[in-house]
Amino acid sequence: MHILAAFDKCKDSLSAGEISSLAKKTLEEKNFNVVDSVPMSDGGEGFVEIFTEGGNGELVKVEGRDSVGIKREPLIGICELGNLPDSVSGLIGLPPAGKVGIIEMASISGLAQLPLEERNAWRTSTVGVGDLLKKTSQIGVDVILLGIGGSSTNDCGIGALSALGLEIINKVGSRNLFPCPDSWSEIEEIKKSDLFSLPPLIIACDVSNPLLGINGATHQFGEQKGLSKENRIKMEGQVTELVSKLETPFPHAKENSLLAGSGAAGGVGFGLSLGYEISLVSGFDLISSWFELGSKIKQADLVLTGEGRFDRTSLLGKAPFELIRLANLENKRSVVLAGSVEKEAVEQCRKQFPLTEVYQFGDPSLELKENFERAPELFVNKLNEIFN
Secondary structure, X not given: OXXXXXXXXXXXXXXXHHHHHHHHHHHHHOOOEEEEEOOOOOOOOOHHHHHHHHOOOEEEEOOXXXXXXXXXXXXXXXXXXXXXXXXXXXXXXOOOOOEEEEEEOHXXXXXXXXXXXXXXXXXXXXXXXXXXXXXXXXXXXXXXXXXXXXXXXXXXXXXXXXXXXXXXXXXXXXXXXXXXXXXXXXXXXXXXXXXOOOOOEEEEOOOOOOOOOOOOHHHHHOHHHOOXXXXXXXXXXXXXXXXXXXXXXXXOHHHXXXXXXXXXXXXXXHHHHHHOOEEEEOHHHHHHHHOOHHHHHHHOOEEEEEXXXXXXXXXXXXXXXXXXXXHHHOOOEEEEEEEEEOHHHHHHHHHHOOOEXXXXXXXXXXXXXXXXXXXXXXXXXHHHHHOO
């Protein structure tokens, strides 16, 4: 039996690469022929390493400020465009030759970098995203690919623009070099001046939410970034006011705030769209083209996938869901293995995809911390149980 093993990360326990490799090793020990082991990322943690390795590129360490202003040295990726499948160029319109720089927002402004008690979207900024964009461009790339999943920010990308040259002047006349929502009330003027020049910017994003409103960045994603319901209402007002202020240097600011995807990652795409040529691409479509998943599914007898938790949000287009959707279109059996599963999501999935089975490998009798610590063991045990 030929098996394709392609997993997304299990947050706080197994990276996408670790769990995909673990599946491959376990199945090969049982004499299965694994067609391929493909770690998946829709733009969040692991994005740089997964795509750089898949494009036979190199990893480069650069310096930038994280979401609370501490200097870090994350990795970016540099790939030759000629090493990528033609389907990638067709999807995102890459030039025929040159270099692509790959940046992962989660590596510099990531939610996972902050302890639970320090997650506060009022005090976090995307300045580090701007730092990485600038330094990647200075290396000499022809296009930049930015993955924006897993962010800790809700600053509308103003921090990134500030690092790239946008002048945010406070009421006392000084320039704010670390603009976060907590300081927005002190803004007197925003000057466009000369923004640093960037090559075309492609943003990998699987979120279609606008910036404002009940389905916008603040109300939909603010809670996980430390905002209570009361604070989400207050923050929404601040974001609305900021968009109005931005209309002076950027007349199209309000129009851009209504665009699908402008609310992703706390509005970083919105902010960058004000000063740069950007385009959004589905994270799954990108990884599917980059790793030619369509042909790999056709070669496989079974598709094995999973993530940390399989719930109703998984059915909104996360990578494992999209993979089983493609498998069902090819009439291929698929198996989802998740650390925890939501009963309603499993039932809906089975109705929609009769060739798909869903299993939980986490042990409900154990505390969450112990499940995280024993995730490799629990995963292998469930895999052996399924394929005995």
